[in-house]
Amino acid sequence: MxxxxxxxxxxxxxxxxxxxxxxxxxxxxxxxxxxxxxxxxxxxxxxxxxxxxxxxxxxxxxxxxxxxxxxxxxxxxxxxxxxxxxxxxxxxxxxxxxxxxxxxxxxxxxxxxxxxCALIAALSAAGLPSDRFAFEGFLPAKTQGRRQRLQALAGESRTWMVYEAPHRLLECLQDMLEVLGGERQVVLARELTKTFETIKGAPLAELVDWVAGDSDQQRGECVLVVEGAPVRDDAEALDPAVERTLEVLLEELPVKQAAALAAKLTGVKKNRLYQLALSKSGN
CATH class of the missing domain: 3.40.1010.10 (Tetrapyrrole methylase, N-terminal domain)
Known part of the structure; x- marks a missing residue:
């Protein structure tokens, strides 16, 4: 048998x-x-x-x-x-x-x-929407590949998470700032369940400065929990004149500067115009 x-x-x-x-x-x-x-x-x-x-x-x-x-x-x-x-x-x-x-x-x-499970532990304590979420594992180690992946994720409306190595954490956050804009909320969950556990949430611009100013935050295992992009319906569509303003500025300026100037001229939030500028520039 x-x-x-x-x-x-x-x-x-x-x-x-x-x-x-x-x-x-x-x-x-x-x-x-x-x-x-x-x-x-x-x-x-x-x-x-x-x-x-x-x-x-x-x-x-x-x-x-x-x-x-x-x-x-x-x-x-x-x-x-x-x-x-x-x-x-x-x-x-x-x-x-x-x-x-x-x-x-x-x-x-x-x-x-x-x-x-580190990603679920981080999500449970992040204070970001958790009814729908995505996990992206580790981002590419090199800047170009990492930014390309971030650009693909920029419009993701769900909360999303990545793991990151401590020696690349600051570079990763800086790339997120460049691609997602300074207003996007991100939670850094570091050394979860360990003695020096840290869970810090802030707009990206503030979080980058905080991590850059404290080398201790660049140690240990890290999870980044990222706020999803806002979902807009047709009622929130941009005025065609705003889009045209942005298009004209993009002919002369880099994406970030064009979005910032367009925001000042039109009153539309810079982060929204930045995402639109990325799509129009093909980045």
Whole structure:
């Protein structure tokens, strides 16, 4: 008689405060045959803290495709396995997609064990609309690619979030300021659940100055929660004369200056004209 197929548990681990590991997650990590971890050395500290002696194996971006084949073989042979990342929920800007997909394609039960997730934690405390939202992962590391992605997001009406590395945080915020304008509300959620947790919301112009003036805010794991663009109906359409004014200014001035001058001439909010100027200039 063939052995029953095992279960793959996708287990969320703490993003900082170790007390956020759930009792169910502890039970699962103790009971499975093997834990597939993003970095076994990193996860060893967590497992040792809770006295978990389950064997681990590395499953990360560089080996996941090949490693998943062997892990699925173990699942099909009847072993229960757990998948964890360095922190938070696996697959959310972390490895695990290939393993989960291969397991499901093989008929293996995949069971989520919910827990900490930095983007949801940030959203829950940001004070921005949360009924509809989008997650963009990490923005491109280089300025040109990052600005192109931001321009594509400029008109997004939902609240949206990105992760950012601490050494690129200020550059990212400066690019947001350039593309989105100084009035857009952004919340910086940094070092969530840790000793130096910071949740700071402000218009972009103010937030950039605050981060630039305090190097401590450029450390640790960061989530940026961005206010969506305002949704306008036809009743709020711009007067054609305003659009024409902006078009004339764009023939002679850069986008930012044209929008600022058009705002002074017409009384229309600068950020709205800036977004329109971006679309008209093809940026």
């Amino acid at each position: 063939s052995s029953p197929v095992g279960t793959l548990y996708v287990v969320a681990t703490p993003i900082g405060n170790l007390q956020d590991l759930t009792p169910r997650a502890l039970d699962v990590l103790r009971s499975v045959s093997l834990i597939a971890a993003e970095d076994t050395r990193h996860s060893a500290r967590l497992l040792q803290h809770f006295g978990i002696n389950t064997p681990t194996t590395a499953c990360h971006d560089h080996n996941e495709r090949d490693k998943s084949v062997r892990l699925v073989e173990r699942l099909l042979a009847g072993d229960d396995l757990a998948l964890i990342s360095d922190a938070g929920t696996p697959l959310i800007s972390d490895p695990g997609f290939h393993l989960v997909r291969q397991a499901r394609e093989a008929g293996v039960r995949v069971c989520p064990v919910p827990g900490a």
